[in-house]
Amino acid sequence: xxxxxxxxxxxxxxxxxxxxxxxxxxxxxxxxxxxxxxxxxxxxxxxxxxxxxxxxxxxxxxxxxxxxxxxxxxxxxxxxxxxxxxxxxxxxxxxxxxxxxxxxxxxxxxxxxxxxxxxxxxxxxxxxxxxxxxxxxxxxxxxxxxxxxxxxxxxxxxxxxxxxxxxxxxxxxxxxxxxxxxxxxxxxxxxxxxxxxxxxxxxxxxxxxxxxxxxxxxxxxxxxxxxxxxxxxxxxxxxxxxxxxxxxxxxxxxxxxxxxxxxxxxxxxxxxxxxxxxxxxxxxxxxxxxxxxxxxxxxxxxxxxxxxxxxxxxxxxxxxxxxxxxxxxxxxxxxxxxxxxxxxxxxxxxxxxxxxxxxxxxxxxxxxxxxxxxxxxxxxxxxxxxxxxxxxxxxxxxxxxxxxxxxxxxxxxxxxxxxxxxxxxxxxxxxxxxxxxxxxxxxxxxxxxxxxxxxxxxxxxxxxxxxxxxxxxxxxxxxxxxxxxxxxxxxxxxxxxxxxxxxxxxxxxxxxxxxxxxxxxxxxxxxxxxxxxxxxxxxxxx
Numbered sequence: 001x002x003x004x005x006x007x008x009x010x011x012x013x014x015x016x017x018x019x020x021x022x023x024x025x026x027x028x029x030x031x032x033x034x035x036x037x038x039x040x041x042x043x044x045x046x047x048x049x050x051x052x053x054x055x056x057x058x059x060x061x062x063x064x065x066x067x068x069x070x071x072x073x074x075x076x077x078x079x080x081x082x083x084x085x086x087x088x089x090x091x092x093x094x095x096x097x098x099x100x101x102x103x104x105x106x107x108x109x110x111x112x113x114x115x116x117x118x119x120x121x122x123x124x125x126x127x128x129x130x131x132x133x134x135x136x137x138x139x140x141x142x143x144x145x146x147x148x149x150x151x152x153x154x155x156x157x158x159x160x161x162x163x164x165x166x167x168x169x170x171x172x173x174x175x176x177x178x179x180x181x182x183x184x185x186x187x188x189x190x191x192x193x194x195x196x197x198x199x200x201x202x203x204x205x206x207x208x209x210x211x212x213x214x215x216x217x218x219x220x221x222x223x224x225x226x227x228x229x230x231x232x233x234x235x236x237x238x239x240x241x242x243x244x245x246x247x248x249x250x251x252x253x254x255x256x257x258x259x260x261x262x263x264x265x266x267x268x269x270x271x272x273x274x275x276x277x278x279x280x281x282x283x284x285x286x287x288x289x290x291x292x293x294x295x296x297x298x299x300x301x302x303x304x305x306x307x308x309x310x311x312x313x314x315x316x317x318x319x320x321x322x323x324x325x326x327x328x329x330x331x332x333x334x335x336x337x338x339x340x341x342x343x344x345x346x347x348x349x350x351x352x353x354x355x356x357x358x359x360x361x362x363x364x365x366x367x368x369x370x371x372x373x374x375x376x377x378x379x380x381x382x383x384x385x386x387x388x389x390x391x392x393x394x395x396x397x398x399x400x401x402x403x404x405x406x407x408x409x410x411x412x413x414x415x416x417x418x419x420x421x422x423x424x425x426x427x428x429x430x431x432x433x434x435x436x437x438x439x440x441x442x443x444x445x446x447x448x449x450x451x452x453x454x455x456x457x458x459x460x461x462x463x464x465x466x467x468x469x470x471x472x473x474x475x476x477x478x479x480x481x482x483x484x485x486x487x488x489x490x491x492x493x494x495x496x497x498x499x500x501x502x503x504x505x506x507x508x509x510x511x512x513x514x515x516x517x518x519x520x521x522x523x524x525x526x527x528x529x530x531x532x533x534x535x536x537x538x539x540x541x542x
Contacts, residue, residue: 027130035126035153056349060269065125072394080103082406109405110405115148116149128263132263133252136151138408157249167259171207177200221241227239250396251396252392269355298320302314302315360386
């Protein structure tokens with residue numbers, strides 16, 4: 001296909017995506033009002049949440065989105081680790097040092113201020129929480145001396161899946177002023193050039209497409225092609241072969257037959273959010289009636305307007321006979337259902353909290369009354385509840401982000417020449433390991449297992465003393481210490497432990513031999529003093 005036909009494919013994708021934009025607009029109206037511009041255009045200064053009676057649904061989405069970064073990408077400590085793929089053996093010292101070097105370089109470049117990683121992932125986290133997907137991009141900056149991360153509006157994105165179910169064809173709309181287009185691309189259409197001279201701030205809509213090479217140029221040695229196309233003037237701005245994917249599109253919960261994902265949180269919470277807004281409106285209206293009740297006024301008895309504000313005076317005709325009833329009185333109302341409505345509102349808020357997994361993200365509290373077995377069972381329950389959240393985020397989000405960044409830095413020479421690397425790394429595939437509360441909870445179980453093993457071993461030794469030789473205490477303790485967060489560099493290596501154990505055994509043997517010699521010397525001296533052995537024989541004994 002040429003660029004014109006690919007732009008037609010992109011237009012078709014955007015046309016089919018229109019109903020999804022309507023759903024995203026409804027979700028954003030209830031949970032993410034800052035993003036509620038899928039089907040309408042907001043003006044600067046608009047009140048984002050003017051249609052809401054309660055902020056609770058927005059706060060639940062905000063809490064879940066904030067949890068993603070604080071739990072899975074904390075800036076206070078390294079949250080990813082570079083490692084060789086399918087490596088089951090311990091790495092040698094040189095390989096470990098190089099892997100640590102890769103990790104340090106990548107982390108430093110990712111968190112440079114000009115890379116905008118934190119801003120892009122923050123926006124992406126809240127899109128992921130609300131809509132079940134987000135669209136990020138990673139590339140080198142204009143000066144080719146650093147990384148650049150950006151998050152794009154899902155309204156402007158469309159994509160297709162390839163034969164294996166992965167995101168393949170990706171397209172994005174970009175509306176930019178003429179001066180920015182001229183400064184970005186080497187060649188532009190005549191219309192944009194003229195607009196740049198007359199009105200440099202006039203905006204034009206461009207189309208960016210990242211497509212597999214076989215769709216555009218079958219002879220390319222690169223897996224993908226990045227195409228910029230001026231759809232208004234049918235003009236190809238740029239086509240560049242690329243190795244990477246450019247766009248990172250994490251998806252939370254997918255459904256067969258659709259390339260777009262959904263958020264299981266908002267799918268469950270949307271009806272509750274609508275119900276809460278209606279209930280809040282009713283309760284607010286009832287509370288207003290209770291504090292400022294509607295009034296009944298007698299016709300022709302009230303002179304002028306009814307003044308119900310503080311300090312107001314309402315004039316009544318002096319000839320009115322109040323024996324017929326008050327000229328102005330509140331309407332009698334029954335507010336016995338108000339407390340019931342308030343209780344229902346609290347229940348709906350609890351359902352919203354559960355829908356956004358906010359009741360599943362905290363580790364179970366441990367008390368002194370809990371046994372090790374009870375703590376272990378609660379940790380296992382936490383792991384089962386947290387898996388639906390952490391698994392897609394680690395595999396779809398963090399892994400894709402780190403792998404795309406590593407490939408970009410590798411091709412840019414950030415890690416030096418591969419010829420300088422150890423042979424174990426030159427042809428190796430790199431993968432990433434991650435730290436998260438889920439991994440911490442899984443690892444912390446090893447400490448509980450040690451206590452359970454100790455108790456079982458003590459019971460078995462009471463029946464058979466030889467059962468005490470079954471556990472490998474050194475390996476058990478080493479795994480348990482690392483699992484509870486002890487730094488590996490704080491521990492002696494197995495070789496150092498063996499060396500120290502051998503030295504201790506040698507020292508103990510020398511001490512035992514010295515003690516035996518001292519005991520023999522003392523015995524001989526006592527015998528000599530008793531006169532039972534001649535002095536010559538005593539000297540020979542000593």
